[in-house]
Amino acid sequence: SNLQTFREVAYAFRITPAIVGAGMAFALVMGVAGGLLPSLRAARLSIAAAVREG
Secondary structure (H helix, E strand, O other), rough: OOOHHHHOOOOOOOOOOOHHHHHHHHHHHHHHHHHHHHHHHHHHHHHHHHHHOO
């Protein structure tokens, strides 16, 4: 049955410091891209244009 098939561990996942570091670096880059780039675009707009756009 399917229950017996999934009793064995097919893959052994190991979390190494390199994987943690790569994940943190990726999260930092995504955070900067998701926060800084839109804020730079908004900073270029005049206040009246920004209010008009919503």
